[in-house]
Amino acid sequence: MSNNHLRVLIADDESIIRMGLRAILTELGHTVYSAADGVEAVTLAHREQPDIALLDVRMPFRDGLEVAAEILKQRPIPIIILTAYNEKALLDRATELPVQGYLIKPVKRDDLLSTMRVAIATFNERRNLSAKVDELEEKLTARKLIERAKGILMKGGMGEEEAYHHIQMTARSRRTTMSKVAQEIIDRAMKEG
Numbered sequence: 001m002s003n004n005h006l007r008v009l010i011a012d013d014e015s016i017i018r019m020g021l022r023a024i025l026t027e028l029g030h031t032v033y034s035a036a037d038g039v040e041a042v043t044l045a046h047r048e049q050p051d052i053a054l055l056d057v058r059m060p061f062r063d064g065l066e067v068a069a070e071i072l073k074q075r076p077i078p079i080i081i082l083t084a085y086n087e088k089a090l091l092d093r094a095t096e097l098p099v100q101g102y103l104i105k106p107v108k109r110d111d112l113l114s115t116m117r118v119a120i121a122t123f124n125e126r127r128n129l130s131a132k133v134d135e136l137e138e139k140l141t142a143r144k145l146i147e148r149a150k151g152i153l154m155k156g157g158m159g160e161e162e163a164y165h166h167i168q169m170t171a172r173s174r175r176t177t178m179s180k181v182a183q184e185i186i187d188r189a190m191k192e193g
Contacts, residue, residue, distance in 0.1 A: 006030045006116075009050035011041035011067060012082060013059045017105060021054060024109050038062025045071045052116060054103075057083040057090055065093050072097065078123035080115055082107065098126065142179035149182035152189045 008030050010021050015036070022032045033048045035041035037060040045053065045067075053071055055064035062070075068079045080101035083090060091102065100119035103111060146167060153163035167185070171178045 004029070006051040007033070007048060009033045009035065009041065009045055009048065009053040009055075009071075011035040011038065011044075011053065011059060011064065012056035013037060014056070017056070017082070017107075021107065021112065024112060028113075036060075038064070038067045041067045042070050046074055049075060050077060052078045052080070052120065054080045054082055054112075056105075057081055057085070065090075065097065068097050068099060076123075076127070078116075078119040080119050142177070142182075145179045145182040145186065149185040152185055 006025075008025050010018050010025075010032060011034075012018050012021075013036055018034045018036070022034060025032050033044045033050060035044050039061045041053075041055065041059070041064075042062065044050075053068070055067050057064040059067075064081055064083075068081070071077065071079065076098075078100045079097065080103060081090075081099055082103050082105055084105045086104055100122045101115040103115055146164070149167055150160060150163040153166060154160060158166065167178050167181050171181045174181070
């Protein structure tokens, strides 16, 4: 996600704030969706699939943090919380969610732009790290399966290298992964008893 052309959701019960933020963002070429309350914000987020959301903490029907949690369940995006209040309790609640920014109103143009830029960069970094963690967990799981299957083959009389080579060659000949072959070996051994 880059900063070039974004679909931005603004949710604030104060129309003057919404209009001001909309003016700044549309001037920069972004598409803006505005909501006056939490329910409308969730509906817009679901329908329009924004790239980033600017949410006021205190809104009618649902507060900004509830809205953030709901949006993040649907589709993870960078969230920036807007508030006129610099309260520790609000900040604590915001940090429980993966919120990327926190702005005190009235919001200045430069503060908005720099916070959005940092929020997007932080979000992208978190997403990349999460993908790397998933990949490493997958590799570790595959490695454990292969080691277990090697152990089964070694109990059957193969040497360690021979067992590994057997799994590797079987995977190649079937055009599948070594972990799938390993799982088949494990499943077969469990059935045999």
